[in-house]
Amino acid sequence: QVQLQESGPGLVKPSQTLSLTCTVSGGSISSGSYYWSWIRQPAGKGLEWIGRIFTSGSTNYSPSLMSRVTISVDTSKNQFSLKLNSVTAADTAVYYCARRCTAKDAFDIWGQGTMVTVSS
Amino acid sequence: QSALTQPASVSGSPGQSITISCTGTSSDVGSYQSVSWYQHHSGKVPKLMIYEGSKRPSGVSNRFSGSKSGNTASLTISGLQAEDEADYYCCSYAGSGTFWVFGGGTKLTVL
Numbered sequence: 001q002v003q004l005q006e007s008g009p010g011l012v013k014p015s016q017t018l019s020l021t022c023t024v025s026g027g028s029i030s031s032g033s034y035y036w037s038w039i040r041q042p043a044g045k046g047l048e049w050i051g052r053i054f055t056s057g058s059t060n061y062s063p064s065l066m067s068r069v070t071i072s073v074d075t076s077k078n079q080f081s082l083k084l085n086s087v088t089a090a091d092t093a094v095y096y097c098a099r100r101c102t103a104k105d106a107f108d109i110w111g112q113g114t115m116v117t118v119s120s
Numbered sequence: 121q122s123a124l125t126q127p128a129s130v131s132g133s134p135g136q137s138i139t140i141s142c143t144g145t146s147s148d149v150g151s152y153q154s155v156s157w158y159q160h161h162s163g164k165v166p167k168l169m170i171y172e173g174s175k176r177p178s179g180v181s182n183r184f185s186g187s188k189s190g191n192t193a194s195l196t197i198s199g200l201q202a203e204d205e206a207d208y209y210c211c212s213y214a215g216s217g218t219f220w221v222f223g224g225g226t227k228l229t230v231l
Contacts, residue, residue, distance in 0.1 A: 039222075045122070045224065046122035046124075046209065046222050046223055046224035046225050047122075047209055047211070047222035047223075047225070048222065049219060049220040049221070049222065052219070060219055062218070062219070063217060063218060096166070098166075104156075104168070104171040104172065104175075104177065105153075105154045105156070105171060105172055105213070106154075106156035106168050106171035106172070106211070107156065107158070107166075107168065107211070108168050108171075108177065109168075110158075110165050110166040110167075111165065112164075112165055113165075
C-alpha cells in the first residue's frame with residue numbers, strides 16, 4: 001500500500017523559501033505511470049494545484065505560481081520536493097503531496113497534508 | 121475564488137440521496153472527461169471517490185456515482201450514512217496550460 005508523507009518547517013518568514021519533502025513508502029516512486037504533484041489549501045478556501053513532476057524530471061507548474069516554484073525528485077530516496085520562494089502570507093496553507101495516476105487520470109493517493117504558516 | 125463552483129454545504133438525512141454540483145466552463149469541465157471527486161474527512165487523507173467523471177475506484181461504495189452535463193459535473197450519494205459526512209471536492213483537467221483546477225469544496229452534513 002503506497003503512502004505519502006509530507007515533511008518540512010511549519011513556519012516560514014516572509015520573503016524566504018518554503019521547502020517541503022514528500023516521502024513515498026510502500027512502493028517505488030519510479031514504478032508505474034504516475035506523476036507526483038503538490039496541492040495546497042489556504043484556510044477557508046479550495047484546493048489549488050501547484051505543480052507536478054515525473055520521475056524523468058519533467059515538470060509542469062501552475063501558471064500563477066510558475067515564477068516561484070521548483071519541484072524536484074530524488075529517486076534514490078523515494079522522495080520529491082517543493083520549493084516556493086519569496087513567500088508571503090498568501091502562501092499560508094495546508095500543503096499536500098499527491099500521486100497522479102495516468103490510468104485513472106486522477107489523484108489516487110494523497111498525503112496527510114502539512115500546515116505551513118508564513119509569518120515573521 | 122476557486123476555478124470550479126460548488127455549493128458550500130448540502131445536507132440530508134440517513135437513507136436519503138443528495139447531489140453535489142460542480143460547475144466549470146467550456147475550458148475545463150465542458151471539454152474533458154477528466155473530472156474526479158474527493159472525500160475529505162478532517163484530519164484524514166483525502167480519498168478518491170470518482171474518476172473520469174463516473175468511474176469508481178475499487179473499494180468505493182456503489183452508493184457514490186458521478187455524471188456530467190455540459191459544463192457541470194455532479195456527485196450523487198444515495199442511501200446516506202453518517203460516515204459520509206465530510207468535505208467533497210471536484211477536480212477537472214483544464215488543458216495543457218492550466219492543467220488541473222479544483223472546486224471550493226462542499227461540506228456534507230448528515231442530519
